[in-house]
Amino acid sequence: MEFQVSARKWRPQKFAQMIGQEPIVRTLGNAIELDRVSHAYLFSGTRGVGKTTTARIFAKALNCQNLQGSEPCDECAHCLEIRQGNSLDVQEIDGASNNGVAEVRDLIENIQYSASSCKFRVYIIDEVHMLSKNAFNALLKTLEEPPPKVVFIFATTEQNKIPETILSRCQCFEFKPLTHKQIVQQLDQICKHDGIEMDRRSLEEIAKNGSGSMRDAQSLLDQVIAFCGSKVTPGAVESVLGIVGQGALENFIDRLIANDSAGLIDQVQEIANTGKDLTLFCRDLVEYIRNLMMVRVAKNPEKILDASTSDLKVLGRQSREMDPDQWHQMFTVLARTETEMKRSSLSRAVFEMALLRLADVRPFKNIDALISVINESEASESEPPLPVATPEKKSFANPETITAKVPDESQAVSPSKWSEIKREISDKKSYFAHYLTVCDLVELNDSVIHLRVSDPYTKELIEKEENISAIRAGVQTVCKRDVKVQLSLPSASDEKPSTDNKAEKKTLTGYNKKDKIAESEIIQEALEIFGGVVTR
C-alpha cells in the first residue's frame, strides 16, 4: 500500500471525528439541520488546527445525498468526489497563489452558473488574507449580492489582514490551538493503530513541539517513525528533532537548585556537543521557569500550563525548592541572557557566565531574613556571623553619601518593599527591568522616591514622562503613596573614593552599622542581585 503521511491519512472526514473546536462544529451542524446556512464563513486560527478540514466536512454536509442529522455519510457520490477533490461544485482555491483580481473575476464569472450536480457550490479560499486589495474589492460585490446556493468559506491564519468590509459580511469562527492533551491522544491513537511502540515521554515531546498544531505534530511523528522504525526508543525524539527534551530541562533546573555549577557547565557542554542550539535552550529555560512560577502561584496550574500530569508533579516539587523571589531573579537574568546571546558572537560564554551567576543566587534564600540575622548579631555585639570584607577594601558607596541621604527610621523602606516596587513596575513595563538594574534607591518617604541612576543615558530614558508615571504607579500600588520621582547621578565622590586625608577622616566619622552591613560581600552581592540599598 502506498505510504500516506499521517496528517492526510488521519484527516477527519466527519464532524464527529474532529478533535477540539466543539463549539464551531456544533454551530455549523445546527446551521445545516435548521437549514440556516450563511453564504460566507471565515475560519481563522493558527496553522494545523482544522480550518480546511472543517470547511471540507461542511461542504460534504451541504451536498451529501445521504445526510444523517448534520453528519455527511462520506460514502455517497458527492461525499467521495469532495473528499477526492474531484467535485466541480466544491472548489478549493489557494489565496496565496491566486491572489490577483483576474483570478477573482474568473471565479465570480463561474459563480453565475448553478451547481452541476450538487445542491450548493462551495468555494473554499485558503490563506484568504493573501488576496490583493483589488481582489477583495471584486469579491465584495459578490458577497453583497450573493447568488443563491453559493457558500464561501474563507480560511486564514491572519484575520487582522482581512478588510473590515469582508469580515462584516461573514460569519466568523476562531479556531483554538489544540491542547497538549488532545494532540497526545491523537498521536497515541495513530501509534497504536500503526503498531508503533513509543513511550509516553516521546509522545509528549512530539506534541509539545507541534505547538498546538495537529498537522505539525503529525509531521514530526512521521519524521521520528521514519528514523526509528516501529520501535521508538526514549531519547530518540530529541536527537531526531534536534531539541533539548523536557528531561534535560528538568535535570538542568535540579542542578541550578542544587547550586551545582560544575554539573551545569558539563550539561552545557553536552548540549553543545550534540549540535543543539544553546539560545533555544536558554529560551526553553525561561519558559520552564515561568511554568515553575505558575505552578507556585496559580490555583489550577493544570489549566494554565497545558502540561502533562507527570511534568506538573516535577514542576510542583522544583518550584517549592526556592522562593518566588529567587525564581523571579532567575527568570529575569535568563530572559536578558537570551537576548544577549542572540546579539553576541560568544553566545555560549554569555550563557555560561549567566549560569554561574545564577548558581550564586542560591545562598540568598531570603534577603530580609539575612539582614535581620546581621542586625541581631550587631545588637548583641557579637562578631558578624558572615565573612565580611576587610575594612581596607571597602569600595562600596561613600559612607558619607549614605549617611547624608539615608532617611531616618520612620522614612525607611525595606529592601523587600523596593524589590516589590521594582517587580510591580517591571510587570507593567517589561523593559523597565533593565533600567532598574542600574538604579539604586536612595530614599523613599511619603512625598518623594529618590533613585540614583548609574549612567546619564539611562537617566535620560527614565526621565520620559511615561516612565516617571510608571515608577509613581509602582510606588502607589505597593506603598499606597503618591510620590514625586527624583533622579540623580552618582556624584564624583561615589565613583572615585577620595584619597584625601581630610575626606577620609570625615568618612570615618560617618561610619556606622549600616556601612558595616553594606561592606559585607554577601550583602553587597545581594544588593546587586535584588537591587536595594541598606536602610537599617
Ligand SMILES: [Zn+2]
Ligand atoms: Zn454523503
